[in-house]
Each structure stands twice: as C-alpha cells, then as structure tokens.
Amino acid sequence: MKKIEAIIREEKLDEVKQALERESYFGMTVSEVSGRGRQMGIPLQWRAGEYRVDLLPKVKIELVVLDEDVSNVVVAIARNAKTDNIGDGKIFVIPVEGAIRIRTGDVNENAI
Amino acid sequence: MKKIEAIIREEKLDEVKQALERESYFGMTVSEVSGRGRQMGIPLQWRAGEYRVDLLPKVKIELVVLDEDVSNVVVAIARNAKTDNIGDGKIFVIPVEGAIRIRTGDVNENAI
Amino acid sequence: MKKIEAIIREEKLDEVKQALERESYFGMTVSEVSGRGRQMGIPLQWRAGEYRVDLLPKVKIELVVLDEDVSNVVVAIARNAKTDNIGDGKIFVIPVEGAIRIRTGDVNENAI
Amino acid sequence: MAINAADTVWILISSALVMLMTPGLALFYGGMARRSNLLSTIMMSFFALGVIGILWVLYGYSLAFGSDLGGFIGGFDYLGLMSVGQEPSSVYASTVPHLAFMVFQGMFAIITVALITGAVVERMKFSALMLFSVLWLTFIYSPVAHWVWGDGGWLAGIGALDFAGGAVVHINAGISALALVILLGRRRNFPKEVTEPNNIPMVVLGAGLLWFGWFGFNAGSALTADGLATSAFVATNISAASAASTWMVISWLHRRPSLLGVITGAVAGLVAITPAAGFVNPIAAIPIGIVVAFISYYSIVLIKTKLNFDDSLDVFAVHGMGGIWGALATGIFATLAVNPGGASGLIEGNGMQVLIQLVSIITVAVFAFTGTWLLGKMVDMVIGLRVSQKEEMVGLDLSQHGERAYGGSLR
Amino acid sequence: MAINAADTVWILISSALVMLMTPGLALFYGGMARRSNLLSTIMMSFFALGVIGILWVLYGYSLAFGSDLGGFIGGFDYLGLMSVGQEPSSVYASTVPHLAFMVFQGMFAIITVALITGAVVERMKFSALMLFSVLWLTFIYSPVAHWVWGDGGWLAGIGALDFAGGAVVHINAGISALALVILLGRRRNFPKEVTEPNNIPMVVLGAGLLWFGWFGFNAGSALTADGLATSAFVATNISAASAASTWMVISWLHRRPSLLGVITGAVAGLVAITPAAGFVNPIAAIPIGIVVAFISYYSIVLIKTKLNFDDSLDVFAVHGMGGIWGALATGIFATLAVNPGGASGLIEGNGMQVLIQLVSIITVAVFAFTGTWLLGKMVDMVIGLRVSQKEEMVGLDLSQHGERAYGGSLR
Amino acid sequence: MAINAADTVWILISSALVMLMTPGLALFYGGMARRSNLLSTIMMSFFALGVIGILWVLYGYSLAFGSDLGGFIGGFDYLGLMSVGQEPSSVYASTVPHLAFMVFQGMFAIITVALITGAVVERMKFSALMLFSVLWLTFIYSPVAHWVWGDGGWLAGIGALDFAGGAVVHINAGISALALVILLGRRRNFPKEVTEPNNIPMVVLGAGLLWFGWFGFNAGSALTADGLATSAFVATNISAASAASTWMVISWLHRRPSLLGVITGAVAGLVAITPAAGFVNPIAAIPIGIVVAFISYYSIVLIKTKLNFDDSLDVFAVHGMGGIWGALATGIFATLAVNPGGASGLIEGNGMQVLIQLVSIITVAVFAFTGTWLLGKMVDMVIGLRVSQKEEMVGLDLSQHGERAYGGSLR
Ligand SMILES: Nc1ncnc2c1ncn2[C@@H]1O[C@H](COP(=O)(O)OP(=O)(O)O)[C@@H](O)[C@H]1O
C-alpha cells in the first residue's frame, strides 16, 4: 500500500474529487494547508499600499491505495489539478506498512 | 519507529486521547481534516430544500512510536474510536527513518 | 527522497521559514495542528476559575527533499525552532518513493 | 408647518437604523457565500453606502422627489441639495427638516441597490456591478420612487398603497435581480454543487441587524412619531415573528427546524409587511407572515431546483415574491381604522384596491425587468458582466479585490 | 392623557433596542459554546423572537397585563390585541400608544425566555425546549409579570420595587435555569472537561449589543423621556462599568485580567442595576456593580466547581444571583429624591423596604423553581428533555438542526 | 430652561450610539491584528468602557466641565456627580437633564482613550496601557476637553470651532498615538512583515457600527433635535460616503478596489467631518471627504513605508491627520447660514477663522504630544511599556490575558 499525498490548488479540489470518483477511488482525507514553492507568493492590499503573502492556501489530499493503483491515481490527480501555471502543486508517494478499518477491524488490503 | 496516522470522528477524540494517556502514550499531533469514504456524506439544510456535503469533518491523529508499541497503540485507538457506524475511520502505519527532539537534540528512539 | 515533518511552535514559523530560504530550500507545505507532549498543556481563564487545555497550537512543516539534503534541512529547522523550553517540538524523517510536479509532469528528483 | 422635535428625532434615528441595514445585509449575504467570495459579497453591498450615498445627494433625490414632470420623474430643482435645507419641505414630511426626509430616503436607495447584489455574487465583475448600479439608481430606482412616493407620481395618483417600499424597494430589487440572473448565467458547477454557507453565525448577525433596522424602515415611514408609527412598528415585528415561526415549521416538516430557515423566514416576513405596515391592523401581520413563508419557500424550490435559475442568495424568491405578496396583502387587509390617509381593502369590501395594487405590481415588475435587462446588456457590451472562469475559480476576493477574508501567520 | 410624541419615540426606540438584545444574547451565548453546538445555541435564543413574539400578542400580553384576577393573573381582555390600539392604555404608560407599551413588554418576554437557554445548551432537545418555553411563558412569566407590573398585581400591591425586571426577568430566568439544570443533568464529561469558548470575539460582540440594548431595557422602563429615564440610563452605564472593572480586578488577582471576565462582569452589572435603575442615585450603581461582580464570580465557582451543577453558561450565577442582589440593593439604596413614585430604602432609614424586596425575591424564586420543575418534568415525560448520548457527541447543530456553522469547500 | 423631552430622547439615544462605537472600534481594530493578539486588541478598547466609564463620573467630568479655573481646567464641583442631577445644567445643554449631558460626554472620553490603542497593539503591556490611560484621561483629555468645550475654556474663548471633537477627540488621540509609537518602538519583524488582518469581515462589522454610532457622535453634538442636528447628520453621512468612494478609487488606481480601503475611507471621512459637521453646509462634506481620503492614504504610506514608524493600525494617519484636516476644513467651509452660533469661514471671506483653527490644532497637538511623551516615559520607568520579546512572539492574548480567541476540541 502507498499513501499518495497531493498538494493542489483549492479551486481544483472539486475536479480532482470528481475524477477520482469516476475511477472509483472514493476514500480520501483532505486538509487545508499553506504552501510555497516556485510561486513566490501574491501581493494583497493593505489600507494603503500592499504586502506580500508567501504562504498560499492549498489543499492537501491524502489517499491510501493498493500498490497497483498508484499510477492510476497519480495520473488522475495530476491531470485534473493542472492549470499550467506556477503553483499547481506536487504529488508524493509514501510507503504504508499497515492499515486498519476501525469500524470492522479489517486490516491492510481489506481496509482500504 | 513508525508513524501511526488515525483518521477518526471528531467526537471520539477525547476518548482516544484519554485511552492513549492511560497507556502512557502522551505525545501526539492532532489536526482537523475532512474526509470521505463509505460514508457518502450527509445532507444539510439550505433555506429551502437541502444539499449534500460529502467531505465530513474528521480528526487526524499522528503519533510516532517505537516499533514494539505499534500494535498497542493501534489497538487502543481502534477500540476507542469505534462506534460500529460507517464513518469510524482508518488507521495507517507509516515507516519513520529518523526523529529529533528539537529542544534537546535527542535523536531517534530517544526523541519520542 | 525523504519527507521531513517538523512540528514547531507557531511563533517560530517565520524564523524557520527564513532560515530555510537562506539555504535555498524554498518549497514547503505548512499546516496548523495541535499537539501535546511533555508540555502538559496550559491553563486558560474561564469567567471564573480556569481550565487546562492540553492540545496546544503548533505548526507542522512538511518538506520533501533529496536524501543528501536531509541533515542540512533538519539542522536548519532544529536550530531555528529551538527555545530550550518544553514544547519546542519534533522533527521526523519519512521515506518518499516518488514525487511529481503537477504543472510539468517532472518526476522524482526533478520534481522537488 | 413648524418643525416638531420629536418627529425630527424619529426620522433621524430611523435614518440611522436604515443605514445600519446595509452593513447588516452585507454580513447576511456574506455569510451565505463561499469563503473565497466573502469579501467580494460584502463589498457589493458596502460600496453602495459610498457611491449611491453620494449620487443620491447629487441628483438621485432630485429625480425621485423633485417637482413632478408628467407623473413620471422628478425635476432638477433639488440637484446637489439645492434648496433642501433645515426648513421642512412644502410637500413632504412637513414636521421635520427637509434634509431629514432627504437622508431617510437616501438610505432606502442605498439598501435597494445592495439588495440586488445577492443574486449575482460569486461571478459578477465588480466594475460591471458598479456601472450597473449607477445606471440602475438613475433609470430604475429614481423613477419608480417618484411614481409611488413623489408628489405627483402617477402610481400614487391612482391610489396605489406602498407604506415603506414593497414596490419601490422589494419588487423592484427582486425583479431586477431575476433579470440579472438570466443575463449573467449560472455559477460554475451550479446546480450540481450548492454553496454551503461559509459562516451561519454571520448570517444570523446580519439578520438581527436587519430586523432591528427594519423598525426604522417601516415605522419611520410614518414620518411622525405617533400611533401610526407605533402600529407599523408592531405590525413589522409580528410579521417577522410569524414568518420566522412558519418557516421553522416548514423546514421541520421537511427535515429539521433550521436556523437558516428561521432567519430567512424573518427577513421574508419583514419584506412582506413593508408595503402594508401602516395600512393594516397589526394582527393582520400574522396571516401576512404565514403566507409569505410558504410563498418564498416554494419559490426558492421552484426557481433553484426546478427552473435551475442561479439566483444565488434567493433575492427574487425572498424580496421579489415577498414584495408582490405584501403589495397584494396591503390591498386585501388595508383599513381606514388604522390609517385614515390610506384606504379600505378587500376585507372591508373594497376589491378595487387589490386591482390597484395589481397594477402597481405589474408596472413596476415590467419596468424593472425590461429596464434592468437593457442596462445589463449595455454594461455587458461595454465592459462585460462576468469575471473569467479562472477568476471565478480562484474566488472574487482575490481576483476582484486583491484581499482575503481571513489572514494570519498561515493563511 | 394625550399621546406625547417624544415619549412615543422613546418607547419605540427602546423596544427596538431590547429586540436587538436577543440576537445579541444569541451571539453572546453562542460564542461560549462548543463549535458543534454553536448554531443550536443561537437557535435556542433566536427562535424566541418568532414563537414567543407571536404568543405574546395572541395571549401572553393579556395574561400579564389584562384586567386583574385576584392579584395573580391578567384576564382575557387583550387576547389577540383586542382593544390594544393606537390610543394610550387607561392604566399603563398613559402618554404613549397602548400598542407601544405592549410591544415594549413583549421584547422583555422574548429575552427572558432566551436567557434561560444558556443553562441547557449542548444537551437539551430543541423540541423539548420549544414546548417548555411555551409553557413557561404561559404559566411562569406571564403571572410573575402580572404580580410585579400588572395593574392590581399583588407584589406591586405590597410595594415591591422592580424598575426593569430584576425579579420578573433575571431572578425568574436564573432560578428557572437552575431547576432545569437539575432536571436535565450534566453534559457528558462535565466537569472533567470544561468547554472552551469557540469564539470569544463573538461573545464580545454579543456583550456589546446587550450593553447597548440595555439602555432601552432600563431607561426605557421609565416609559417617559425625562429626568428619571436619564437617571436610569446613567445608573445602568455606571453599574456595568463598575462590575466590569471589578471582575477584571478579580480575574487579575487570580491570574490575569480576562476579557471574558470583563464582559461577564459588564453583564452582571447590567443585571444587578435592572431592578434599581430608576429608584437609586446613579452613583449608588458603583457599589451595586462592585458587589455583584464578587457575588456572581464566586457563585460560578461554587455552583460549577464545588456543587458540580452544570449550569453551562452560568445563567443562575449571573442572572439569578445578580438579580437577587439587585433586588436587595434596590431595597437598600432606593431614594425618593430620584423617583418620587418609588420608595425610601434602608439607607434612608426604611428597613422595611428590604423586607418587602426579600418577600418578592423569595416568592418569585420559589414559584419559578417549583413551576419550572413541574413543567420540565412534564415535558420530560411527554417527549424527553435530553438528546441521546450519540446526538450529544455529534453536536446539536447537526443532530437537531441539520446544519453546521462554518461550511465551505472543505468543511 | 425647562427640560425638552424630544431633546432628552435625542441625547440619550445619541449617548447609546456613541457607547456602541467602543465595541465597534474593538472589533474594527481586532480584525486587523494578528489572530494571536485579537483578544488583547479588543481588550485594549473594551476595558475603557469599564475603567474610564467609572473615572469619568468620579472626577473626569468635573475636570473637563467643572467651573472654570483660568481657562485651563475645570474645578472639583462635579466630583462624584455632585450636583449633577435630573435638572439641566445652568451652562451646558439647557434643555436636557444635566446627567444626560454628562453621560454623553463620558462616551466621548471612553472612545477617545480606546482610539489611541490602535497604535500600540501587539506589543504594549496591558498593565502599562491601563496606567497610561488613567493618566492620559486625567492630564490630557480632561484639560483639552475643557479648553474646547468647557464653559470658560480658552480655546472656546478665542473662537475655535470644534463641533464634535476634531481637536478634543481625533487630533488628541492621533497625536498621542504617534508619541506612544515613538516611545514604544516597532513590533518585532516590522516592517519586514506587515500583519495581515486576521478577519476582515470583523473589521467591516466594526466599521458599520462606527458609522452608525457616529450619527450620535456628530448629530447628537447639536444637543437639540432640530435643523442643526439634521444638518450635522447629513454632513456626516456625505463625508463618510465621499471619503469611502475616494479611497476605493485610489486603491483601484494603485491596484484593485479594496474593501479594507472603502471602510478605512469611511472612517477617515467620519473623522474629518467631526469638527465641521454642525458648522458647514452638508454639501461641503463632499470635498472634505475627498481630501481626507488622499491625506490619510498618503500619510499611511509616508508613516509606515517611508518613515518606518510602526503606528500599527494607522491611528495617526487616520485620526490625527484626518482630524487636522477636519479642523482646517471647518475654518474654510464654516458658514453662519447653517449655524448662527458658529462663524464664517475662509470661503465666506473670514480667513481669520483658519488661523484660529490653526492655533487650536497646534496647541492641542503640542500639548498631546508632549504630555503623552512624559506620561509614557513615566509609565515606562515605573512598570515598563513593552511586553518581553517572548511574550510578543507567543502573542498578547495568551501572555497578557491567558485566553485565546478561538477554542474548541482542537484549538
Ligand atoms: N519540496 C516541497 N515539499 C513539500 N511541499 C512542497 C514542496 N515544493 C512545493 N510544495 C508544495 O506545492 C505547492 C506548489 O508548489 P509550487 O512550486 O508553487 O508550484 P509548481 O510545482 O507548479 O512549481 C506549494 O505551495 C507547496 O505547498
């Protein structure tokens, strides 16, 4: 099993969610994060003048999937989160050694 | 060392926290996340009619523990987060290769 | 590649961010978390009397870096997040098996 | 007539109360939008306090209340507050300074413009909204206000009753909102995704301020501090309470008693009683409130779920339909016993009044719809009505205003 | 007597101010609850604006102010506002329209019901709260209001002083809250876990609106716009300021100057001065405010920490104990120099007045406690008072209302 | 003269409106601070309602309005409200109870103290702020109020015009803020990091309440409910609208129309019209508003970006500079046609008035600056002005008050 962590634009969450749904990856955990990368922040307005915010709001999606699903999921996310502008985000793949579904006690492959 | 990531119901946080405390696992990091899984969302009311929200609030607990403590901790969380209803959540175990306690500089086993 | 997860004090975020910047680690993802550890919580005031809050606000920084950069980054974070008081936080190192930059499709080392 | 100090206090404080309704509305609307459009939604109301506030004193008041030109519009005699001073006007509100009447009316113009914006949030360009609002004040609001309230206005002439703005404010805003909704089209992903209100406590606060301010709106419209003002005050409160309770019951029957429902009901009740407040027995506000809750509730269902019009914050259903019902109800329940300056309604045997009300509803609706359509089209051609797809996705706070609602160390 | 326009403005604007207190209270309470019970807490106050608002005009006003039946309750002469019109009442507030007096009193009934809810948040079923509130208005509030303020009421008869509702509003609500707390039991995990307020700025806003509205509550109770109203206004502000400062000092002595403490103190000060405002010298509000801060502060400690009663938002300590102290203080500080229609108090040598106040405190407390207990029991038997364990865990916003406070793309 | 009921209502309701401005200001400032200093920022304003509220009745009123001592300060005749009662004062506001005038003035003292705090948030010790505020009320505010408004005050004597507090409130607060900023030094990381407002909707709400309350502030300062009050009311609204619109345009020219800009503009407009409201033609409020937007906008740029003074929430730029412009504008636009008790200004050919205004600006500014500097230095020596580096990093909510704004299961 792998955990796929994708940091994407807030406004792309819906599309990614729907894309994953279409491919029947339904389970996921989402959180609000802030990030910086090549996108060097954006200027916001103060009462007079402006200031730069370098940590921009992003959304982090985490899904644990079977090894054979990794590429599928990564592709689905990458395709739908893309705008070709700086700030589109990153996807990371992280090994997972065990999983449990709390409700049933199912473990590992059966838990996902 | 392993990192245990548990996604549980918000309202179960206190019980899980106390259970871990009883077994002297005190250190942990908690965050607010939203998730979906088998629980297909819940309907909420608009001024007239209703709409469905598919990302439901959950709590994510992260603890880094020694290898030998993994099963202990997983069992403690699973037992106390369970309501037998869809939406109880998942626990994942992820390898950790290093740890540092910032205050003292202690590393690995000593840092936890 | 490794993911470095550091849980630090909120008020230290700026210093850590600047330190990483100076060493040209620019990309990172930050989130608001709550944690407990040796720091047994703090007392807050109610209208009369007080109560104890054991989950304290912390900031979690996640950076994925090349293997050779790990120690550099860990040291930079640890040095700048330190106050020598309980509650300074922890740093964990977690293996990463793959990475993609969504905008370009670059993978692994090139994606970071 | 001489200035009466108590009436002056009453109009001044009522003006202040109506002024407060616009920030109230800004929060009421803002809390129902998405978080990434929260400031933009607030701005759409708040800017009116500035821009419309100035235009009103420059020429709006004159167009609406200047000396009558053919029953249709006011003349230029009050341009730039010329001859609007501390003495009472010769034709309006004869016991208070003319300036007091002028500013009280100005607050109505401001909030009417703001009301419309609820229909277009999350996708209309701010520059387009500004331009549209200026045109709308000039070519729609001012004439309609003149017809109904201006000395010599033709709707006043045929005996149409509108105590505090059922036609001038609510039908006018609600129908104009509908026209804009059609011109503008739906938000991205509508109706697949319905916006979840980002902050219901903010909506509650807004509704609380609206209810509070509405006492000035309705009871202040008596223009004197007397039994009639009191009667309008009581009717206002009863209608709000009645519609709030009814909406709660409706939502309960459908699922659970909804807080958003209670406050939406309250606002609908306040809308419906607006034209009637000073013409009907306060107790008649109970049926008026009950009925408006049903009308607005099922209008939302119809408009949003059946017709798929994206009237984002239900301006047509709540203000348009609520105002229409209120105008009719005035024709039904009006009684000379409450206001000798008013008329008898259907229940007192004067069916004619319902017809007169119908005429006023239809003319205002047709005028507002056509006028808004034309003005909207024009603005669309000149600068475009909608933000780009991309700006809509990012949210209007950043794209239109370069600001975001909640900042801080992280976000 | 003829209608006085200035007095009419005064009562109308005071009514509007008191109306605003209920949304203010909703936010004040809401901000102190858990986030998952925020809307439910707000709803518990806000619904009263609807339901109690209607019942008041239907029959509540008549029970409280209708023609006296044996000193205990009003008759049915004002049912459905029958003969409550634009003319002044023959017995109450003779310079303003009867409807104005009626609606002013209605706002008191609404907020009194809302005050109680602070004790039962986070665990009481909404349906049970509704049913209870209706019964409580009918069988507790209306009679007590009649005793104290009704023409012929027996407590008025023996000379009990209650300017703006120390007994009718605060003792009544505070003691009833206590009875409900006992019936209902503690929240899950109380007292191991004390709720951390989810939003203190919201509590501040609520307190600000309460303070603002309280000027209408207390100074409006003079029913005329004169020196007495002014004196009550000033006393109100001084007591709030004095108790706020004192509570700040107390919290500072214990740990640090607390903002939540300052605003709780302000509310306690406003409670304590309520019965006294129009009977005492404004400067007497300084000791009244100082003392109430100590009383309420240590009542919270006693109730919550020692007795382990889960009076969630401290209604008994702040309103019950604050009201009791206020009623006594009225007996101590009252002076005919301020209000010739009042009485002399202990300091002017009339110890008797303290005894009379004591009688009114005790009867109202006993009546409220017993009555609430019986009504509560009844409601418990019919539909149950508490939500299920599971609903409590999930939070009442979702379980009772199907809504959540903060929505958005993620949550 | 006898008490006039309408005037009494007007002063009481105006006092309530001005009272509401302080919670409004607390939220206005609070929303612009960092989240970890939100409560502390609110507290800095809110505590004044308690502490200054009490000191005002104890001795502040007497120092400001007691019988004149050499044109410089009032005597002790009104200590503890001695001989301030329900009868009108012999010298002030002869148609309302003396207590009403006293409490109205008290609300001004409270908010003036609160205004200053915007400059020192996020780093000033709460204990130091308290001590400073008490000294400032005593040694700066009370004398200046006496000079300008006290019977016998020397600035009144030379004919300086200040309708509602341009010098007493805004210049006074703005210049004192500047002195404190210099004494206190910059926040950690300033100007490298500019605080991002944590909650702009809260700032909007605060601004809405300020605008609403300002009607009481300015129009209430007429002290009677008549044409003059109305004229001041209208001028107030126009200036706010005009400055809000202008600031929007300025921000648009620089980048995009900013909501924070609109509301800052509104506040600047309200500041500028404060001294002028009852002396100038309402239409003159248009240029007054336009000019103040430019002045305050570029003052912020100058102070913050060029001079690197950390006047955190721009008190000097908005209130100091806005007040100075307002005082000058009064000298320019004043006309006897509006207020026969006022004077003619430059435009009516009386250039002298501008000089007189200049004298009042300069004396108040110099006095406020020097006095604040001395008091601040003293406080610094006794208990220290600043929190420690560490406390600043953790935030003042936790370090000064042991509280945090948003609690809940997680944080
Ligand atoms: N090395 C990294 N480790 C963790 N998160 C990163 C890293 N680099 C980028 N991110 C996350 O990805 C987001 C987008 O990255 P950015 O560099 O701005 O865009 P792009 O990948 O299109 O160049 C950032 O906001 C940050 O949250």
Ligand SMILES: Nc1ncnc2c1ncn2[C@@H]1O[C@H](COP(=O)(O)OP(=O)(O)O)[C@@H](O)[C@H]1O
């Ligand atoms: N494959 C997954 N990867 C990551 N998180 C998941 C995954 N499946 C479920 N979750 C998380 O677990 C939560 C509960 O899952 P759900 O399927 O609703 O309950 P249950 O496990 O009882 O069937 C979800 O809300 C989501 O946050």
Ligand SMILES: Nc1ncnc2c1ncn2[C@@H]1O[C@H](COP(=O)(O)OP(=O)(O)O)[C@@H](O)[C@H]1O
């Ligand atoms: N075993 C752990 N697993 C995950 N997070 C931890 C663990 N121990 C501590 N933390 C995180 O680190 C933070 C600081 O830890 P704490 O023990 O208080 O400080 P210190 O490391 O200085 O003793 C905690 O608030 C928590 O978020």
